[in-house]
Amino acid sequence: xxxxxxxxxxxxxxxxxxxxxxxxxxxxxxxxxxxxxxxxxxxxxxxxxxxxxxxxxxxxxxxxxxxxxxxxxxxxxxxxxxxxxxxxxxxxxxxxxxxxxxxxxxxxxxxxxxxxxxxxxxxxxxxxxxxxxxxxx
Amino acid sequence: xxxxxxxxxxxxxxxxxxxxxxxxxxxxxxxxxxxxxxxxxxxxxxxxxxxxxxxxxxxxxxxxxxxxxxxxxxxxxxxxxxxxxxxxxxxxxxxxxxxxxxxxxxxxxxxxxxxxxxxxxxxxxxxxxxxxxxxxxxxxxxxxxxxxxxxxxxxxxxxxxxxxxxxxxxxxxxxxxxxxxxxxxxxxxxxxxxxxxxx
Amino acid sequence: xxxxxxxxxxxxxxxxxxxxxxxxxxxxxxxxxxxxxxxxxxxxxxxxxxxxxxxxxxxxxxxxxxxxxxxxxxxxxxxxxxxxxxxxxxxxxxxxxxxxxxxxxxxxxxxxxxxxxxxxxxxxxxxxxxxxxxxxxxxxxxxxxxxxxxxxxxxxxxxxxxxxxxxxxxxxxxxxxxxxxxxxxxxxxxxxxxxxxxxxxxxxxxxxxxxxxxxxxxxxxxxxxxxxxxxxxxxxxxxxxxxxxxxxxxxxxxxxxxxxxxxxxxxxxxxxxxxxxxxxxxxxxxxxxxxxxxxxxxxxxxxxxxxxxxxxxxxxxxxxxxxxxxxxxxxxxxxxxxxxxxxxxxxxxxxxxxxxxxxxxxxxxxxxxxxxxxxxxxxxxxxxxxxxxxxxxxxxx
Numbered sequence: 001x002x003x004x005x006x007x008x009x010x011x012x013x014x015x016x017x018x019x020x021x022x023x024x025x026x027x028x029x030x031x032x033x034x035x036x037x038x039x040x041x042x043x044x045x046x047x048x049x050x051x052x053x054x055x056x057x058x059x060x061x062x063x064x065x066x067x068x069x070x071x072x073x074x075x076x077x078x079x080x081x082x083x084x085x086x087x088x089x090x091x092x093x094x095x096x097x098x099x100x101x102x103x104x105x106x107x108x109x110x111x112x113x114x115x116x117x118x119x120x121x122x123x124x125x126x127x128x129x130x131x132x133x134x135x136x137x
Numbered sequence: 138x139x140x141x142x143x144x145x146x147x148x149x150x151x152x153x154x155x156x157x158x159x160x161x162x163x164x165x166x167x168x169x170x171x172x173x174x175x176x177x178x179x180x181x182x183x184x185x186x187x188x189x190x191x192x193x194x195x196x197x198x199x200x201x202x203x204x205x206x207x208x209x210x211x212x213x214x215x216x217x218x219x220x221x222x223x224x225x226x227x228x229x230x231x232x233x234x235x236x237x238x239x240x241x242x243x244x245x246x247x248x249x250x251x252x253x254x255x256x257x258x259x260x261x262x263x264x265x266x267x268x269x270x271x272x273x274x275x276x277x278x279x280x281x282x283x284x285x286x287x288x289x290x291x292x293x294x295x296x297x298x299x300x301x302x303x304x305x306x307x308x309x310x311x312x313x314x315x316x317x318x319x320x321x322x323x324x325x326x327x328x329x330x331x332x333x334x335x336x
Numbered sequence: 337x338x339x340x341x342x343x344x345x346x347x348x349x350x351x352x353x354x355x356x357x358x359x360x361x362x363x364x365x366x367x368x369x370x371x372x373x374x375x376x377x378x379x380x381x382x383x384x385x386x387x388x389x390x391x392x393x394x395x396x397x398x399x400x401x402x403x404x405x406x407x408x409x410x411x412x413x414x415x416x417x418x419x420x421x422x423x424x425x426x427x428x429x430x431x432x433x434x435x436x437x438x439x440x441x442x443x444x445x446x447x448x449x450x451x452x453x454x455x456x457x458x459x460x461x462x463x464x465x466x467x468x469x470x471x472x473x474x475x476x477x478x479x480x481x482x483x484x485x486x487x488x489x490x491x492x493x494x495x496x497x498x499x500x501x502x503x504x505x506x507x508x509x510x511x512x513x514x515x516x517x518x519x520x521x522x523x524x525x526x527x528x529x530x531x532x533x534x535x536x537x538x539x540x541x542x543x544x545x546x547x548x549x550x551x552x553x554x555x556x557x558x559x560x561x562x563x564x565x566x567x568x569x570x571x572x573x574x575x576x577x578x579x580x581x582x583x584x585x586x587x588x589x590x591x592x593x594x595x596x597x598x599x600x601x602x603x604x605x606x607x608x609x610x611x612x613x614x615x616x617x618x619x620x621x622x623x624x625x626x627x628x629x630x631x632x633x634x635x636x637x638x639x640x641x642x643x644x645x646x647x648x649x650x651x652x653x654x655x656x657x658x659x660x661x662x663x664x665x666x667x668x669x670x671x672x673x674x675x676x677x678x679x680x681x682x683x684x685x686x687x688x689x690x691x692x693x694x695x696x697x698x699x700x701x702x703x704x705x706x707x708x709x710x711x712x713x714x715x716x717x718x719x720x721x722x723x724x725x726x727x728x729x730x731x732x733x
Contacts, residue, residue, distance in 0.1 A: 002489075002629070002630065002631070002635050002730065002731055002732070002733050003489045003491060003492065003627055003628065003629050003630075003635070003696075003700075003730065003731075004491055004627075004628040004629075004630075005489075005491040005492040005493070005494050005495025005496070005498075005626050005627070005628070006334065006495055006625065006626050006627070006628050007495050007498050007499070007502075008495075008499050008621070008625065008626065009499060009502070009504045009505050009508060010499050010500055010505055010619035010620060010621040011619060011620045011621075012508070012509075012512050012619055012620075013618060013619065013620050014512075016618045016620075017613060017614035017615060017617070017618025017619075018434070018435065018614035018615050018618070020433055020434070020512060020513065020514070021433060024429065024433070024514040025429075056428060056429065056431075056432035057429055057432045057433040058429060059425045059426055059428075059429040060425070061425075077511070077512060077513075077514045119620045120620075121622075124204035124206060125204050125206030125207060125208075125209060126206050126207070127204075127205055127206055128205060128206050128207050128680075130207075130653070130654040130656075130664070130666045130680065131204075131205045131206055131207060131666075132203065132204065132205020132206070207678060207679075207680065208677075208678055208694070210624050210677075210694055210697040210698055210701055211624070211701055211703075212698070213698055213699075213701070213702045213703075214674060214675065214676050214677070214695070214698050215674065216645060216671060216674040216676065217676070217698055217699050217702060218702070219702075219704075219725060222704065222705075223705060224705070237649075237651060237670045237672075237673055240651035240652060240653065240668075241651065241652045242649065242650065242651055242652070243650040243651065243652060243667055243684045243685075243687075243688050244650075247649075332632075332681070332686055332689045332690055332693065333627075333628050333629040333630060333632060333689070333693060334625075334627070334628050334629075335624075335627070335679075335690060335693045335694070335697070
């Protein structure tokens with residue numbers, strides 16, 4: 001056999017074709033009696049239905065957890081989760097946190113030093129000292 | 138040197154960063170402080186590269202400024218394009234920078250193919266190699282028939298006994314290798330395999 | 337979670353069970369139910385109107401439905417019932433996440449998630465869907481590859497097919513779509529989970545013994561590329577089976593294929609093609625990394641002889657540090673005055689081999705401009721077909 005094919009797997013470029021929202025599930029845990037959960041209880045009653053209708057890609061789970069402060073927890077496609085404690089927060093503040101969870105990718109927070117990260121190689125290639133002309137100015 | 142300095146309209150000696158280091162002392166004597174915005178601006182006004190078009194071009198044209206990097210494999214060489222491909226006509230004639238003949242070859246000596254052996258010679262090669270493989274090795278046969286050892290290998294195969302003997306010799310040699318040499322040889326083999334994958 | 341759902345279903349379990357997916361089946365199911373209710377009072381053959389117009393298929397379907405209804409314990413259904421599809425948040429979220437067309441009902445999406453190892457009944461598992469999806473995927477991928485890179489050698493086509501629609505890729509896609517696996521299949525499982533009977537750990541997959549390949553008993557015999565085209569699958573592999581259960585990879589691949597065909601069946605060909613473009617072709621693959629040459633210089637010489645080019649010659653273009661510990665040579669391969677490829681290496685032979693590899697890749701990775709795929713002709717008012725570039729084939733030494 002003159003040439004062999006090497007097996008690899010194509011890598012995803014989310015957004016290059018279809019875009020898949022990375023947040024797949026949001027768990028909202030509240031306390032039925034607690035004062036710190038008042039904001040989340042109001043949020044679930046007032047703002048959540050509209051938000052859930054806006055983002056059908058996300059599965060919402062609302063459940064009471066007795067004797068605990070309220071928590072909003074995002075589950076992501078990469079298997080990680082991101083919990084945010086929302087005790088004593090107003091519904092509008094909670095909405096901001098929920099939007100933050102919705103927009104997160106689930107990755108750990110990292111400093112991005114380069115403006116663009118791409119799988120495609122550079123159009124002009126990697127500079128090499130053996131190529132190109134010597135240019136006199 | 139003096140002629141060069143006085144020659145052009147805007148002497149390039151006024152751009153000290155372009156000069157080689159030995160001229161530093163020369164420039165230092167005649168350096169003036171950059172006291173005006175206009176003068177600084179003027180010095181930064183470097184002419185664009187010649188490839189970005191001369192004033193003779195009136196129409197729209199493509200700027201061809203090849204990158205100083207190794208060529209990309211997705212850029213099919215013009216010779217490999219099928220005859221009906223549009224790109225054949227679109228590619229500009231690259232100026233011949235250097236004659237290919239003048240470039241040094243990889244091998245010291247280039248052997249021309251002779252095609253001088255006939256079937257009876259080949260039969261004899263086979264016969265000799267089977268008869269006395271110890272005497273008629275590949276290289277000796279190649280020398281006798283004035284061909285390459287590669288050709289002898291293509292034409293005939295060593296007998297099974299000879300292969301066994303050769304294998305034992307190789308094992309004997311390898312048994313004397315220490316860990317370092319063995320590892321180095323294995324690494325060399327792995328590197329060699331990576332050439333074909335271009336890694 | 338399982339227990340919660342059981343309680344909710346407790347009354348629906350007692351009633352007759354509607355698990356059928358399509359409209360036709362639903363309609364027939366209703367007919368059957370009405371029939372069976374009248375059958376208790378009067379003789380069914382003469383009293384009901386429906387019975388007279390029954391075709392053979394309807395009778396067959398009825399027997400299947402009766403069989404499902406007479407199952408002793410309805411809790412022991414191998415896969416979740418149809419009405420559960422509308423109650424599953426996971427399923428609705430998956431539907432929205434993939435931007436599936438609204439014409440694709442939740443019931444079908446739920447059916448694509450049931451593997452044949454979970455539910456044997458072909459009316460409720462995704463086996464038939466995945467067969468169609470497999471054909472669609474291989475058709476679209478292969479026509480894309482062959483038309484865009486007409487000179488690819490067959491072994492590389494196999495490898496790139498594997499990269500685009502191979503089981504590993506489909507498994508990764510399932511994960512990236514956010515589909516989770518049910519730990520064990522059953523009627524009480526959330527229909528939004530992928531259900532399959534897991535392979536016991538340590539089970540070895542075995543090659544099919546009654547395969548079409550002759551002399552299969554001689555495994556050491558060389559398998560040529562031609563025989564791979566003939567007898568093996570689209571990746572050049574022989575089919576393998578296990579006695580019981582499937583691996584997670586196989587189940588995920590079956591699911592993705594079933595989704596593809598579900599879109600094709602419910603939303604039509606253009607939607608299926610768009611889905612393929614957006615989810616499969618948009619993935620990144622560097623074709624130049626799929627090649628492995630054993631003797632590139634020999635191949636290049638044969639290629640130039642075949643195409644009537646001048647004999648390729650290697651020439652040193654640039655070099656540095658020939659006598660040092662780390663020399664660098666840049667070698668170009670020329671045919672006449674034209675440069676075919678270029679490579680660099682720490683020795684002259686390395687640079688030469690790499691240059692030959694670059695030249696061969698330059699040949700094989702040729703891609704014509706304005707490629708049009710044969711499947712574009714399926715659309716209405718398509719422009720007349722112009723033949724695509726067809727190459728002689730790979731270099732044979």
